[in-house]
Every structure is written in C-alpha cells, then in structure tokens.
Amino acid sequence: MDVVSTLIQSVTISNDSDELPVNKSKQKSAFPPNYIHSLDSTHLMLTAVECHKEKITFAAVHDSYWTHAGTIEKMNELLRQQFVKLHSQPLLENLKQAFEQCYPTLEFPPIPERGKFSLDEVNASPYFFA
Numbered sequence: 001m002d003v004v005s006t007l008i009q010s011v012t013i014s015n016d017s018d019e020l021p022v023n024k025s026k027q028k029s030a031f032p033p034n035y036i037h038s039l040d041s042t043h044l045m046l047t048a049v050e051c052h053k054e055k056i057t058f059a060a061v062h063d064s065y066w067t068h069a070g071t072i073e074k075m076n077e078l079l080r081q082q083f084v085k086l087h088s089q090p091l092l093e094n095l096k097q098a099f100e101q102c103y104p105t106l107e108f109p110p111i112p113e114r115g116k117f118s119l120d121e122v123n124a125s126p127y128f129f130a
Contacts, residue, residue, distance in 0.1 A: 035095070039086065046082040051075060063129065079129055084119045 002013045044060055051058035051067065056075055059066045067075040092111045099108055122128060 039091070043083055043086050046086060047075075047079050050078040050082055054078065065129065076128070077123075080123045080125070083128075084122050087119055 002015070004011045004013060040063060044063075044065070047065065048058050048060065054074060056071045056078075057067050058075065065075065065079060096108055096111055099106075
C-alpha cells in the first residue's frame with residue numbers, strides 16, 4: 001500500500017488488484033460508453049477553452065452548458081465549432097492504431113464505414129446540444 005499525502009488529505013492506494021481476474025464481459029460492455037464519455041468531456045473542455053479565450057462566462061455539468069443570456073449565441077457557435085473540430089479527426093482510426101501498438105499480437109476488426117452525414121450541418125442546426 002502507498003500513501004499519498006497532500007495539504008488537504010492523505011489517500012491510501014492499494015495495488016493488490018493485479019492478481020484479480022479480469023471480467024472480460026464487463027470490460028467489453030464498459031469500454032464503448034466510457035470512450036464516448038471521454039469524447040463528450042473532450043468536447044466540453046475544448047468549448048470551455050474557447051469560451052475563456054472569448055471572455056465568455058461558462059459553466060457546465062455533464063452535457064448541459066450555461067452562460068449569460070447575452071453570450072448564448074456566441075457560446076452556441078463555439079459549441080458547434082468545437083464539436084465539428086473534434087469529430088472531424090479520425091478518432092476511431094487513431095483508437096484502433098493505439099490498440100494495435102499496445103497489443104500487437106491481437107487482431108482488431110475493421111473500422112465501420114463512415115455514413116454520409118456532413119459534420120458541417122452541425123454548424124447550421126438550430127437544435128444541437130442540451
């Protein structure tokens with residue numbers, strides 16, 4: 001056991017879980033929502049950074065974003081821009097490549113074919129996010 005001490009508290013970390021079996025079924029079912037959650041939180045962070053640059057007050061809880069009434073339109077614009085910026089990247093291709101590098105002896109299925117939806121439509125959508 002390790003103890004990490006800070007000015008506020010001490011936390012004890014136990015490393016004995018390495019000997020426990022991995023529940024493959026739970027790992028398989030937990031990964032997809034956790035990956036999507038990581039994308040959502042990345043989108044939140046990118047939007048918060050852009051709002052800060054624009055000196056827009058910004059607050060958020062999960063997927064609900066707030067600002068003052070006078071800056072809603074600008075925040076909505078930044079929200080869409082950052083979503084398009086994030087999801088224009090080859091996210092699944094990068095994920096697969098990272099898996100292949102970490103686990104070179106395993107074979108991974110091909111990436112699903114992309115649909116025809118244009119992310120640019122997000123910028124023009126009147127309703128986009130909670």
